[in-house]
Amino acid sequence: MKILITGGYGFFGYHLAKELAKNSCEITLIDVKSKEEFDEDFKNLILKDKITYLNINLLNNKLEKELDNDFSHIFHLAALLGVQNVLDNPYEVLSLNFKMLDNVISFVNLLENDPILYFASTSEIYAGTLLAGGLTFPTPEQSNLILPDLTLPRTSYMLSKIYGEAICHSCTFKSVILRPHNLYGPRMGMKHVIPQLIKRINQTKKNGCLGVYSPYHKRTFCYIDDAVKQISALINQINNENQIFNLGTQNPEINMKELALTLAKIMNREDIKINELENTPGSPERRCPSTKKLDEITNIKNRTLINTGLKETFNWYWKYRDYYLD
Ligand SMILES: NC(=O)c1ccc[n+]([C@@H]2O[C@H](COP(=O)([O-])OP(=O)(O)OC[C@H]3O[C@@H](n4cnc5c(N)ncnc54)[C@H](O)[C@@H]3O)[C@@H](O)[C@H]2O)c1
Incomplete structure (x- = not known):
């Protein structure tokens, strides 16, 4: 297999490449990040024989000029994301996420070896259906999608992904x-709730209070190693084409307050008290995918225990605490 991963420097791309490199795959990672910005983990990853990195901006480059023309699998993971980024730049999220995908599609169209494109959509696409009261849990892939208020900046991200899905079809x-759905693990940046809580718990004074937003909103967090193992198994299945798969875990469901308390325990900070804050505007009350379809096709049902995954994640952030936690 010859694999291309866009957004290869990112959280998902890095872990996917690390997993796929265990098999006899040749992997090319492309990302807008330059070599000067690389962290230690990424420098080590691209030392592997089977992995090549190319600094390519998907908004500017004609991919056929820079890349080989015989990729069998293309993972399009590059995107603008992160709640604050989406709230601050809804126009860029809508227009640039589309441009990046369009560029990748133009490239895939030129390949003559019957390649397969894997498009990273998002759990956010179910948010409008949840608001309209029409979502079942665990949520199956065939759920109807209802759009939330288009004037809200947060809608831009999910809309860019729904549009991307439609283009793929x-x-x-x-x-x-x-x-x-809520992948987590080492090297996930600081845009998401788990690293943010780790940082804020670390900064809380002894016997102090930690404010937790949306304290009763529930999620199921999926350890990244489990997600990429599922993908590694999926690409070996011949009957996966033109299908949609939730990627995540359907249990345990855990609310933000419980997540904060679990992390505080792992970090030996049981002295901390939780202060329940307001719900973050636009944050879905509940998110829990049905993973039956993916589990059956990959024949993988087990997941890393949430405590184990959170410990691994904390250990990684603690190792790099001067950079991430101060
Ligand atoms: N991590 C999750 O739990 C999660 C959940 C839902 C959806 N997703 C989707 O999965 C994909 C990967 O997510 P992630 O968590 O790894 O995000 P990430 O932000 O860590 O990685 C995205 C990467 O895309 C790169 N990129 C952005 N613009 C680019 C451009 N113009 N040219 C080339 N590269 C560019 C970034 O530099 C970054 O390295 C995204 O499409 C995201 O929407 C992730």
């Missing part, structure tokens, strides 16, 4: 849509 080549 209308392409002539094979595609698979992945809907990741």
Whole structure:
């Protein structure tokens, strides 16, 4: 297999490449990040024989000029994301996420070896259906999608992904849509709730109070190693084409307050008291995917225990605490 991963420097791309490199895959990672910005983990990853890194901005480059023309699998993971980024830049999220995908599709259209495109969509696409009261839990892939208020900046991200999914359906080549749900683990940046809580717990004074937003909103967090193992198994299945898969875990469901208390325990900070804060505008009350379809096709049902995954994640952030936690 010859694999291309866009957004390869990112959290998902890095872990996916690390997993796929265990098999006999040749992997090319592309990202807008320059070598000067690389962290230690990424420098080590690209030392592997089977992995090549190319600094390519998907908004500027004609990919066929820079890349080989015989990729069998293309993972399009590059995107603008992160709640604050989306709230601050809704126009860029809508227009640039589309441009990046369009560029990748133009490239895939030129390949003559029957490649398959894996598009990273998002769990956010179910948010409008949840608001309208029409979502079942665990949520299956065939749920109807209802749009939330288009004037809200947060809608831009999910809309860019719904549009991306629709484009994939209308392409002539094979595609698979992945809907990741709250993946977490080492090296996930600081945009998401778990690293943010780790940082804020670390900064809380002894016997102090930690404010937790949306304290009773529930999620199911999926350890990144489990997610990429599922993908590694999925790409070996011949009957996966033109399908949609939730990517995540359907249990345990845990609310933000419980998540904060679990992390505080792992960090030996049981002295901390939780102060329940207001709900973050636009944050879905509940998110829990049905993973039955993916579990059956990959024949993988087990997941890393949440305590184990959170410990691994904390250990990684603690190792780099001068950079991430101060
Ligand atoms: N991590 C999750 O739990 C999660 C959940 C839902 C959806 N997703 C989707 O999965 C994908 C990967 O997510 P992630 O968590 O790894 O995000 P990430 O932000 O860590 O990685 C995205 C990468 O895309 C790169 N990129 C952005 N613009 C680019 C451009 N113009 N050219 C080339 N590269 C560019 C960034 O530099 C970054 O390295 C995204 O499409 C995201 O929407 C992730």
